[in-house]
Amino acid sequence: MSKTILITGGSGFLGSNLCKKLIQDENIKIICVDNNYSGSFENVSDLSNNPRFKFIEHDVIYPLEINEKIDEIYNLACPASPVWYQGDKAIFTTKTCVLGAINMLELAKKNNAKILQASTSEVYGEPLVHPQNENYRGNVNPIGIRACYDEGKRCAESLFFDYNRIFGVKIKVIRIFNTYGPMMDSKDGRVVSNFICQALKNEDLTIYGNGSQTRSFCYVDDLIDAIIKTMATNDDFLGPINLGNPDEFTINELAQLVKEKINNNLNITYNPLPADDPTQRKPDITLAKKILNWEPKVKLSQGLDRTIEYFAKKINPKENK
Numbered sequence: 122m123s124k125t126i127l128i129t130g131g132s133g134f135l136g137s138n139l140c141k142k143l144i145q146d147e148n149i150k151i152i153c154v155d156n157n158y159s160g161s162f163e164n165v166s167d168l169s170n171n172p173r174f175k176f177i178e179h180d181v182i183y184p185l186e187i188n189e190k191i192d193e194i195y196n197l198a199c200p201a202s203p204v205w206y207q208g209d210k211a212i213f214t215t216k217t218c219v220l221g222a223i224n225m226l227e228l229a230k231k232n233n234a235k236i237l238q239a240s241t242s243e244v245y246g247e248p249l250v251h252p253q254n255e256n257y258r259g260n261v262n263p264i265g266i267r268a269c270y271d272e273g274k275r276c277a278e279s280l281f282f283d284y285n286r287i288f289g290v291k292i293k294v295i296r297i298f299n300t301y302g303p304m305m306d307s308k309d310g311r312v313v314s315n316f317i318c319q320a321l322k323n324e325d326l327t328i329y330g331n332g333s334q335t336r337s338f339c340y341v342d343d344l345i346d347a348i349i350k351t352m353a354t355n356d357d358f359l360g361p362i363n364l365g366n367p368d369e370f371t372i373n374e375l376a377q378l379v380k381e382k383i384n385n386n387l388n389i390t391y392n393p394l395p396a397d398d399p400t401q402r403k404p405d406i407t408l409a410k411k412i413l414n415w416e417p418k419v420k421l422s423q424g425l426d427r428t429i430e431y432f433a434k435k436i437n438p439k440e441n442k
């Protein structure tokens with residue numbers, strides 16, 4: 122049976138990977154929606170000739186009218202890295218989270234569509250529980266510089282559950298932990314893309330703070346599999362569900378690994394730690410293992426190799442053809 126799937130944030134890092142995966146199913150039609158603020162149409166331009174793919178430039182802050190029946194919505198639209206979501210973009214980020222959720226939930230309600238919300242490990246803030254499971258309610262600074270994103274995503278979760286309780290909208294809430302891989306933007310300022318691009322350009326690697334903070338990095342293909350599996354769960358499963366790779370690394374360990382892979386002679390520059398930067402982060406994925414029968418397959422070393430290959434071609438397209 123054919124299905125029409127709408128993906129907001131469809132030309133971003135995760136959205137474009139999701140579009141490319143879903144379009145492989147010939148029964149699926151994709152409507153990709155993006156304002157191209159932190160995403161880029163270029164990420165999905167290879168799909169533009171496919172008759173089952175449509176791109177709509179639109180900002181989810183505003184209501185969206187679609188003249189065909191939609192079966193599923195993946196709501197991924199939001200600047201997701203600190204350099205894109207903070208500073209003078211903070212109010213825009215909150216609006217994207219909150220108004221974007223309302224507008225997409227309204228669209229789901231009208232279409233009787235299933236809707237999945239891309240929430241985040243940031244709802245746990247500076248966690249006092251380690252690893253973080255879905256019952257942990259988090260420790261977010263509501264007035265800090267990350268709050269526009271963290272609180273915006275928390276409010277979106279609450280809107281999803283209220284639309285389910287009040288209108289019976291079929292919802293799924295996933296909490297995505299740090300993810301990396303091809304289609305990441307080199308200007309994102311994320312630690313993986315920064316380190317790889319710096320190393321490929323023979324620049325110092327920039328560590329913020331002393332590098333003892335931890336993150337658990339999930340390769341994008343693993344994450345996309347989990348997202349699609351979550352959408353396919355029974356209607357009575359709403360989430361929230363943690364999706365990520367529980368293998369935890371310090372930022373120092375990550376820098377060492379990137380150096381070993383690209384150039385061991387590179388220097389490291391230590392810069393100040395940004396405010397409210399979480400000290401530790403690691404998902405408890407017991408629920409995902411049980412409900413989705415899923416766990417990540419790609420080890421960090423292997424995923425870094427694939428990501429390095431991607432950025433090497435981007436940075437030096439001629440030499441790497």
Ligand code: UDP
Nearest residue numbers: 310311312313315327328329334336372398
């Ligand atoms: N980070 C770093 N150097 C960089 C970019 C980031 O040391 O060039 C640190 C950052 O302070 C944080 C961690 O790496 O502690 C992960 O940062 P990222 O922005 O990738 O993800 P998030 O903080 O949203 O988890």
